[in-house]
Amino acid sequence: xxxxxxxxxxHGGYQLAASLRQAGFSGRVCLINDEAHLPYxxxxxxxxxxxxxxxxxSLMFRPEKFxxxxxxxxxxxxxxxxxxxxxxxxxxxxxxxxxxxxxLATGARNRLLDLPNANLPDVKYLRILDESEALxxxxxxxxxxxxxxAGFIGLEFASTARIKGLGVDVIELAPRVxxxxxxxxxxxxxxxxxREAGIRIHLGVQATSIExxxxxxxxxxxxxxxxxxxxxxxxxxxxxxxxxxxxxxxLPVASGIIVDEHLLTSDPNISAIxxxxxxxxxxxxxxxxxxxxxxxxxxxxxxxxxxxGDSKPYDGHPWFWSDxxxxxxxxxxxxxxxxxxxxxxxxxxxxxxxxxxxxxxxxGIESINRAGDHMFGRRLLGMxxxxxxxxxxxxxxxxxxxxx
Ligand code: FAD
Numbered sequence: 001x002x003x004x005x006x007x008x009x010x011h012g013g014y015q016l017a018a019s020l021r022q023a024g025f026s027g028r029v030c031l032i033n034d035e036a037h038l039p040y041x042x043x044x045x046x047x048x049x050x051x052x053x054x055x056x057x058s059l060m061f062r063p064e065k066f067x068x069x070x071x072x073x074x075x076x077x078x079x080x081x082x083x084x085x086x087x088x089x090x091x092x093x094x095x096x097x098x099x100x101x102x103x104l105a106t107g108a109r110n111r112l113l114d115l116p117n118a119n120l121p122d123v124k125y126l127r128i129l130d131e132s133e134a135l136x137x138x139x140x141x142x143x144x145x146x147x148x149x150a151g152f153i154g155l156e157f158a159s160t161a162r163i164k165g166l167g168v169d170v171i172e173l174a175p176r177v178x179x180x181x182x183x184x185x186x187x188x189x190x191x192x193x194x195r196e197a198g199i200r201i202h203l204g205v206q207a208t209s210i211e212x213x214x215x216x217x218x219x220x221x222x223x224x225x226x227x228x229x230x231x232x233x234x235x236x237x238x239x240x241x242x243x244x245x246x247x248x249x250x251l252p253v254a255s256g257i258i259v260d261e262h263l264l265t266s267d268p269n270i271s272a273i274x275x276x277x278x279x280x281x282x283x284x285x286x287x288x289x290x291x292x293x294x295x296x297x298x299x300x301x302x303x304x305x306x307x308x309g310d311s312k313p314y315d316g317h318p319w320f321w322s323d324x325x326x327x328x329x330x331x332x333x334x335x336x337x338x339x340x341x342x343x344x345x346x347x348x349x350x351x352x353x354x355x356x357x358x359x360x361x362x363x364g365i366e367s368i369n370r371a372g373d374h375m376f377g378r379r380l381l382g383m384x385x386x387x388x389x390x391x392x393x394x395x396x397x398x399x400x401x402x403x404x
Contacts, residue, residue: 002100003028004307005089007079007245012274012296013105014039014061017072019304029071030097032089034078037129038064043293045132046156047323050139051163056129082249084267101307104246104257104265104272105300108239108291113148117210122217123233126153138232139164146170146220146230148207150177152322154236155190158199159325161234168199169228171220173206183335183354186366189347190324197325202226241276241289254278256289261313263303271306273299283315284334292320317382318364319374332377333364342389345370353377355392362386372399379403 004020006013009031017031033039040059044050049059057063067074077091082102089097110125112118122142124135135157139145145161147154150172162168174180176187177194191201206223210233219229243253251265252258256278263271263279274296278289298316305312320331327350338356345352353373354366365377376399380387383403391397 001027002087003030003098004101004103005030005032005097005099006103006105007032007089008105008107008242008274008276009033009035009039009074010105010107010274010296011042011293012107012300013103015297015300016103016105016273016304017067018062018070019301020307021070021072023304023308023310025304025308027100028073030073030075031067032075032077032079032091032097034076035128035130036076038062038067038074040129041293042127043321045129046126046153046160050126050132050136050157051160056133059129079245082245082270084249084270087269099269102270103303104270104276105274105296106242106245106272106276107296108241108275110235111238111240113207113235113237115207115210117212117217118235120210120212120215120217122231123210123235125235126157127239135234139166142166142232144168144230145232145234146207146228147234147236148220149236149238150174150201150203151236151238152178152181154234155194155324156322157234157236158194159197161232162194162197162199163325166232169220169230170194170199170201171205171207171222171228172201172203175204177201177203182329182331182366183338183341183356185341185343185347185354186329186368189352189368190327190329193325193327193350202228239275239291241278243276246270246272246276254287256287258287262306262311263299263314271303273303279314282313284336288334290318292318294319317378319378328369328371330367330371330374331364332367332374333362333381335364335366338363340389342393344373344392344395355387355389357389360386360389362392376400376403 038060081090110127144167147170209221211219241256246257247253257272261280281288302314322329335356340357342355351369356363367374
């Protein structure tokens, strides 16, 4: 009982507030928002938004009227501490908010590059709307970008920069792109596609310094002694979960705010959701911290259900997507620990799926330009079923029949 205070108004925070009202919660709901915008969607920041000319309003989940009509109090500011004994949250403004239940939806922040010149104006990151907006503005005046990190965000930006006519180099320490997230088959496909588009990808190397003259970036030096000229550097080397507020309040944290399978911290009045939450997962075993829209919004729905009397352990089915150039990658399931990959379709035809197995158990499917396979995978995995690898590889096998 009592007010629900939500710290952070990204995908998780927004969804929780909306789901609470949908489920009929009539108490006070406050959404603490430390960004100077209405709650907005993050994926387009490195995709459509950065390419196009639509204004920030195109990203908003809902117009201001929605929050007013739903009596969701959007409170501008930053939560700075939690008094668990008195159930109060202190904001940077000095305002104190009482809570019945507190939800930490604080997300993650950019991991910063610790190199000389890394804080020059032409060294950019891409996590929040203001950063995407800044990049969108300066890209047309730039000639050559070096992107540090070949993860999803680095590669999405690389394709956009290339489409906008910039020379583009991508530097990656791992031996292949998106190495932590996708199979070698999918990495190889994207490496080839980006190279065809004229993007130079440098694998197994590190940036050792950013060179500048008169405060302007001139290039990046690599661990193998090479030097890449650039007038723009974009850093995409991962994120750090925002766990400090929880840690300072004495809540257990590790590589995220530790929560149980109900997304509750060790304090029964405090939950954590989304990118910041390290949650116990009976389905996958052990603890997981995921960075995806699906994870944040399904966490939010689970907590909203609990707070309105329908308590169930969180058991979401992960899925994800990334748009790079003309290619759409979609991932269903969690492929960690796979020992066998079966391809359906042909990478040379620019449409295929990699079915990932551990033994005979299907863990997940990475689909490239095959939305049907992706939707099939989400449905099949949602039913806790597998598919024999021979059937996955056989294009004449009708996947739909496996759902019957
Ligand atoms: P966030 O959306 O990060 O929201 C957290 C909010 O909390 C932020 O606004 C932060 O400023 C605020 N906050 C933190 N501390 C405080 C505090 N003390 N007080 C008040 N507010 C605070 N996922 C996909 O599934 N598909 C994609 O294609 C995809 N593309 C992406 C592209 C980009 C450029 C980025 C950055 C992310 C992308 N993601 C994608 C990941 C996805 O956006 C995140 O997983 C999702 O936003 C997580 O939601 P969240 O609510 O946990 O955190």
